Amino acid sequence: MLRQFVRRIHYSQRFYEAQVELTSVRYAGVKRGNYAQLSEKHVQQFERILPKERVLTDPSDVQSYNVDWLRMVRGASQVVLRPKTTEEVSAILQYCNEECLAVCPQGGNTGLVGGSVPVFDEVILSTSLMNNIIGLDELSGVLTCQAGCVLENLETYLSERGFMMPLDLGAKGTCQIGGNVSTNAGGIRLIRYGSLQGSILGVEAVKADGEVIDCLNSLKKDNTGYHLKHLFIGSEGTLGIVTKIAVHCPPSPKAVNVAFLGLEKFEDVLQTFQNARRDLGEILSSCEMMDRLSLDAAVTNLKLKQPIGDFPFYMLIETSGSNGIHDEEKLTSFLDNSLETGVVLDGTVASEPSKIKMFWSLREGVTEGLLQDGYVFKYDISLPHANFYSIVPELQARLSLNQVKRVCGYGHVGDGNLHLNITVPQYDSEVMKIVEPFVFEWTSKLKGSVSAEHGIGFKKTQYIHFSKSQSSLNLMTNIKQLMDPKGILNPYKVLPADH
Amino acid sequence: MLRQFVRRIHYSQRFYEAQVELTSVRYAGVKRGNYAQLSEKHVQQFERILPKERVLTDPSDVQSYNVDWLRMVRGASQVVLRPKTTEEVSAILQYCNEECLAVCPQGGNTGLVGGSVPVFDEVILSTSLMNNIIGLDELSGVLTCQAGCVLENLETYLSERGFMMPLDLGAKGTCQIGGNVSTNAGGIRLIRYGSLQGSILGVEAVKADGEVIDCLNSLKKDNTGYHLKHLFIGSEGTLGIVTKIAVHCPPSPKAVNVAFLGLEKFEDVLQTFQNARRDLGEILSSCEMMDRLSLDAAVTNLKLKQPIGDFPFYMLIETSGSNGIHDEEKLTSFLDNSLETGVVLDGTVASEPSKIKMFWSLREGVTEGLLQDGYVFKYDISLPHANFYSIVPELQARLSLNQVKRVCGYGHVGDGNLHLNITVPQYDSEVMKIVEPFVFEWTSKLKGSVSAEHGIGFKKTQYIHFSKSQSSLNLMTNIKQLMDPKGILNPYKVLPADH
Numbered sequence: 001m002l003r004q005f006v007r008r009i010h011y012s013q014r015f016y017e018a019q020v021e022l023t024s025v026r027y028a029g030v031k032r033g034n035y036a037q038l039s040e041k042h043v044q045q046f047e048r049i050l051p052k053e054r055v056l057t058d059p060s061d062v063q064s065y066n067v068d069w070l071r072m073v074r075g076a077s078q079v080v081l082r083p084k085t086t087e088e089v090s091a092i093l094q095y096c097n098e099e100c101l102a103v104c105p106q107g108g109n110t111g112l113v114g115g116s117v118p119v120f121d122e123v124i125l126s127t128s129l130m131n132n133i134i135g136l137d138e139l140s141g142v143l144t145c146q147a148g149c150v151l152e153n154l155e156t157y158l159s160e161r162g163f164m165m166p167l168d169l170g171a172k173g174t175c176q177i178g179g180n181v182s183t184n185a186g187g188i189r190l191i192r193y194g195s196l197q198g199s200i201l202g203v204e205a206v207k208a209d210g211e212v213i214d215c216l217n218s219l220k221k222d223n224t225g226y227h228l229k230h231l232f233i234g235s236e237g238t239l240g241i242v243t244k245i246a247v248h249c250p251p252s253p254k255a256v257n258v259a260f261l262g263l264e265k266f267e268d269v270l271q272t273f274q275n276a277r278r279d280l281g282e283i284l285s286s287c288e289m290m291d292r293l294s295l296d297a298a299v300t301n302l303k304l305k306q307p308i309g310d311f312p313f314y315m316l317i318e319t320s321g322s323n324g325i326h327d328e329e330k331l332t333s334f335l336d337n338s339l340e341t342g343v344v345l346d347g348t349v350a351s352e353p354s355k356i357k358m359f360w361s362l363r364e365g366v367t368e369g370l371l372q373d374g375y376v377f378k379y380d381i382s383l384p385h386a387n388f389y390s391i392v393p394e395l396q397a398r399l400s401l402n403q404v405k406r407v408c409g410y411g412h413v414g415d416g417n418l419h420l421n422i423t424v425p426q427y428d429s430e431v432m433k434i435v436e437p438f439v440f441e442w443t444s445k446l447k448g449s450v451s452a453e454h455g456i457g458f459k460k461t462q463y464i465h466f467s468k469s470q471s472s473l474n475l476m477t478n479i480k481q482l483m484d485p486k487g488i489l490n491p492y493k494v495l496p497a498d499h
Numbered sequence: 500m501l502r503q504f505v506r507r508i509h510y511s512q513r514f515y516e517a518q519v520e521l522t523s524v525r526y527a528g529v530k531r532g533n534y535a536q537l538s539e540k541h542v543q544q545f546e547r548i549l550p551k552e553r554v555l556t557d558p559s560d561v562q563s564y565n566v567d568w569l570r571m572v573r574g575a576s577q578v579v580l581r582p583k584t585t586e587e588v589s590a591i592l593q594y595c596n597e598e599c600l601a602v603c604p605q606g607g608n609t610g611l612v613g614g615s616v617p618v619f620d621e622v623i624l625s626t627s628l629m630n631n632i633i634g635l636d637e638l639s640g641v642l643t644c645q646a647g648c649v650l651e652n653l654e655t656y657l658s659e660r661g662f663m664m665p666l667d668l669g670a671k672g673t674c675q676i677g678g679n680v681s682t683n684a685g686g687i688r689l690i691r692y693g694s695l696q697g698s699i700l701g702v703e704a705v706k707a708d709g710e711v712i713d714c715l716n717s718l719k720k721d722n723t724g725y726h727l728k729h730l731f732i733g734s735e736g737t738l739g740i741v742t743k744i745a746v747h748c749p750p751s752p753k754a755v756n757v758a759f760l761g762l763e764k765f766e767d768v769l770q771t772f773q774n775a776r777r778d779l780g781e782i783l784s785s786c787e788m789m790d791r792l793s794l795d796a797a798v799t800n801l802k803l804k805q806p807i808g809d810f811p812f813y814m815l816i817e818t819s820g821s822n823g824i825h826d827e828e829k830l831t832s833f834l835d836n837s838l839e840t841g842v843v844l845d846g847t848v849a850s851e852p853s854k855i856k857m858f859w860s861l862r863e864g865v866t867e868g869l870l871q872d873g874y875v876f877k878y879d880i881s882l883p884h885a886n887f888y889s890i891v892p893e894l895q896a897r898l899s900l901n902q903v904k905r906v907c908g909y910g911h912v913g914d915g916n917l918h919l920n921i922t923v924p925q926y927d928s929e930v931m932k933i934v935e936p937f938v939f940e941w942t943s944k945l946k947g948s949v950s951a952e953h954g955i956g957f958k959k960t961q962y963i964h965f966s967k968s969q970s971s972l973n974l975m976t977n978i979k980q981l982m983d984p985k986g987i988l989n990p991y992k993v994l995p996a997d998h
Contacts, residue, residue, distance in 0.1 A: 137883070137884075139769070139773070139883075139884040139885065140883070140884055140915060183722065184722050186720050190719070190720070194693050194697040194698075195697055195719075195720070197696050197697055197726065197729070198693040198694055198696055198697020198698070199693075199697070207974075211970050213968075213970055213971055213974060214968045214970065214971065215971060217948070218946075219881040219915060219947065219948050219951070220689070220694075220881070220914045220916070221685050221689070221694070221881050221911075221914055221916050221951040221952050222881055222948035222950075222951060223682065223683050223685075223733055223950045223951060223953065223954045223955070224948055224950050224955055224959075224963050224966040224967055225955060225963055225966075225967050225971070225972070225993060225994070226730070226733070226734050226738070226975045226978060226993075227696065227729055227732065227733050227734075228971055228974055228975065230726055230730075231725070231729075233726065234722055234725070235725050235726075251776060251777070253780075270638070274638070277750060278750070278821075279821070280821070281750070281752075281753075281820060281821025281822070282782060282819075282820055282821060320781075321780060321781055322777075322778070322779070322780025322781060323825070323828075323829060326822070326825040326828070326829070329822075329825070330821070382719070382720050382721055384636070384638075384639070385638040385639060412720075415719045415720055416639060416718060416719055417719070417720050447717075449716070449718050449720065449721035449722070449723055450723055451721070451722045451723050452718070452720040452721060452722060453720050453722055454722065455722045456723055456724060460723075464723050464724055467721065467724075468723055468724050469712075469713045471710050471711060471712055471713065472712055472713065472714060472724070472727055473724070475712060475727055475982075476724050476725045476727065478981055479725060479978070479981070482977055482978070482981050483974075494724060494725075
């Protein structure tokens, strides 16, 4: 029985590997940097720093670390290191820096831009075993933990103590807080609790040379010198590896409600967002939209149940508050008004946890549902509200259904963040040429962002200039040079190669 | 009549000047950097960059820019430049950098740590005329403006359009948003709307060499590269001069209430904070405390009316919400409970704007009231809640009433931020020796911050190591060196001299 199980895993691993072209082949323009090649000597030193079982070199152990979750990119690393402490991370980096070995830090490997897997043969440093919760100050609501804690585990720990994470996203069961911080992850509660740049109070990180930068402040306010933590929040592991964080956590809400709404036009979606902000005020905790094809990806491909009939647009509106009766009154008034004026055509509300979860599984299942179509061209753009959706019909017109399976848009409409997705049976460079750089040029013309929350990673480095000025890019390059002169940390990511 | 008026001003200016010792005399240990001395040639070039009337060199025009609001420090600058545009700031800095002239950027000059006035003869660059509001996106609530806009003017502009600034502080009538951003100002609404690091979406700043760094993003989400804006938020003008900002503004609340409470013990203050967080939840927008001697500084020295009897402690608790009836119910339930259990001894509630303003004038008047005592030793520290107030009685015991007029504590208890103040008839180096470095050592032992919101400025550079590790200080120094190699921007501030 066990043998059968093992065989099945191996089969599935071979299948998995077969599906994903090596990054160095698909993106042949990317050249390997002048880093050392991994040798037996290096592995021996790693085995001095870490116990042997935390240095993985068996190809069958290593391969899953080389491929990203979307199966878009695949590296060829030969070694995975699994430190448990900051001191171990420091020793590893100090040695890699001395030896000029490139390092790819990896958390839950749920990134969507190829930032968390090697491009060539970088040493993989996995934070998965750095999963200690250090503590919660119940007076101030500040949680301190290691970088490898899985987001959902932190949520569970906090909810038992009357608090919640200010961050929630579909990948919560796998993603790690260190990766969330390193990528400045956004998610579905940003509209209420703001970005991680506001919630993360402190960071401990290790620089390329192994030096530990301790900004692990757990105070809400600390204006003593430059706010170095922000060098690590959102720099995607290229300036340092985040090892610990302190995050300010709001109290758990006493009441949560989710409305699932059907709408006719995108203008109605925008109007409903404005009405929600006005009528729900401080209890509005999510304002999400999906078009019909997005919801269909979750419903058809993942066999989920659709809670209301077919509409061109859907919205998920969540409230979280401290008084269930007040919240219900606010929500009822908002919904009555929305239905009476015809802005919303149909809707259903959940307050029981199981039904709330069901609604959210539809929204959060879109990403995985789209993957079932084959290969996904994913774009995560910020746009002014007035022009939020117009790129979707524009691309539908440019691409024929012979070429693609689906062109759809969904996302965090309250935050002006659209997830534009184009699915094809398999990777297709012709489609790619129609879509890129068109999407980035469109976004840039509207002064949007070519990456709202996913980051730049490996896949978008050549498009960063659509959202950032040359002087800003120069300053970024100077800072990278200052903090990692040999460029060993997560190379080929974030900054374009000509920088 | 006019002449009399002018004479009176001159008299008062002489009086003013007479009261404040030159910083270079009082802090004789500080050595002037190796900068150029201002010459006629420099002034002529400034008069080419700016119209003549915006280059102030008459000593009577310049002197008020040399002295800080607290009258603690005084520089000896001979020139004030008043640019109106980013291009002018850029041209000024480029020239100063070439000539190695030190520059002190100045906003509303309301800082409390001597950061906004020159230490020696630095060129003063005042942002007062950079006061254009560029625009408000009413769909997203994003305000874009120049750095010299006065906070209160922005608040007025926004309130007419249904929005509010996420920041409020006592100096709002004078302080400028560029200064607020440069010092990462905290204030009385941080508990609800978070720090500026979360609210400020974009910054345009000019580097020491005149290069403009345009990170004036007005999107809520933008993960394209390093978040350079944070180099300018809170670095107190030492890495660049902030010229424009984009800030995310919440909608105006429909109902505001303020409760003014009297309490017996500090433990009751803490308990009331916890009860407020529980009962008021998402509508809690301020949670402030004052001890009796703090309130007395406002009541006695500024002749303000005390709304309730004498108590050892007072609290100001503000709610802001979208539904007046719901808010009143929450507040009534919180107050009934607090009075019934005896945690709060007495209280009064205001919902009319004039009465709310009156309550706030007591809290905001403490700073000015204390100044009337003479000289103020001011400390602005973050401490864990459990040890928030204990340093006040400790210092009361260490200092005799022969030496000092008043030792008191007030501040943002919800954020763990205490303002500890010691007043004396005039500056007294003996008192100073008893208080410093004792306060910083105490704070450091409790892992607090030696500057919660005021910043480091000139006055606290030698104490920054109590809150920051050596590796962090080294990295700060490297970044300063990278961005301002000649050290012309706001020298003698933030980083200690030996760095």
